[in-house]
Amino acid sequence: NLEKRSSSTLVSGLFGAAFSADGRHFLARDSSGFKVYEAKEGAKGTPIRTSRMGTEIDPTAEWGQIFDDAWRLFRDFFYVANMHGYDWEAIRDRYRPLLQHVGHRSDLNYLISEMIAELNVSHAYVAGGDLGRPDRAPVALFGGRLRFDDEAGAYRLDEIFEGDNAEPNYRSPLTEIGVDVEVGDFVLAIDGRELTADTNPYEVLRHADMGHVELMVSETTEMEDAESVVIHPIRSEDDLIYWAWTEDNRKKVAEATDGRVGYLHIPDMGASGIREWIKHFYAQIDKEGLVIDVRSNGGGNISPMLLERLERRLSMVDFERHNDVTESVPNRTFVGHLVCLLNETTASDGDQFAWVFGQKGLGPLIGKRSWGGVVGIYGSLSLMDGGGVSVPEAGSGGPDGEWIIEGYGVDPDIEVDNDPTSLAAGRDPQLEKAIEVIFQSVKDDPRGLPSRPAPPVKTEEALR
16 A cells, blocks of 8 residues: 555465456466465455366467567567667567468468567577477487397397496486396397387387386397396486597597596586586696697586686695695696687687687687687577577677677688598598697696605704
8 A cells, every 4th residue: 555655465375467458357276276366465365267268279360469579579689789780670570471471370480580680690599389289209228239140130229329337417327237238139028029120129118118118138139048137227328428428538548648648528517518628627727738629519607606616726735644646736737738629619708618619729629610600699589389489698808809609600720620531531621630730738747746855854953
């Protein structure tokens, strides 16, 4: 009550409310559902039955509204008011007539994406909406590869992804305790269904129980020789493939440098990136060199945190009697040589990481020019049917205040292309070049924390 300068509680324990136009009633939701209340103290709510509620949708009218809302969101929130010099109203007028040809929500997404692409900017996305897609059945995967052996007439286990069962992200079902299988074994049946030349194993796995899957495994093709193996499947093998790739790279670097140089891949500048950083940066803090790989880094927002660690410079060291390790000050300072790998899919905050890495002189950049998209977003803005658009809202500039990176990317100091022929042969020319460059630096300029000096002697005789 503004006249009395007082307030009162109408109802408590609600999860939000919406008032009627005249302010006399409001709709609210509590733990039991939706209710309508009078706007007065102690009001009792009248329950609303939502189970039989529905609405009629005119898709054509809705698509027009969504198109206009997407256009307005870019008009009002784009990071520069001049819309990159384009006449935004003229662009709308050119694209809006095409709505008459939209026959599905995916057509509308395509139309909107073409319109916002006129702005020539990164992070301008449109996605989702009432697409009417059916649910996708999960596939129970076991972390391996099956290959049909024509000579034997049966499926053989051709590869097992090793993974790291200490981490849930990298759990590999075929390597868990109690699962006795090896590469080369035959998988004769899945959940009681025999596998023949006409059977697609993944069709069987699509209908499998995600809690457990039974494999009949044998060293021969005879079912009577087979043993039952129960595994706990996973929905995706992407993390296992990624783990195998990074582990292989780490081994290559270690073997080529006699263990003096470490390797760290940062997949993104988000949760996965910080997890990999914490695991592998601090574990290799005492290396004489470190290859930091941000190839195919999908971006995020943690690059300042990582760069702050890399920029630390040694001020002092501490020696303790019962600790053989020299402690750096600031704590956990890396004093070795650095190189950074980047490529065409190093994107967004990955772009920014590479740019700052080069500007700060932390080490050479090796690979290919990065993606070049640093006009960032703060999430997706919602549209009326659940879809959304991402409006670029923040551009990046250098210390001089000029725009940087966007639309161009970050140039490497040493350009190396990972050509298809080399990749098909199992080589990684970019990584090979990084190893060559950093190992030469390590040999030419060995770095490390100083070893413990001789204990000081402060007796009167020693001080004479």
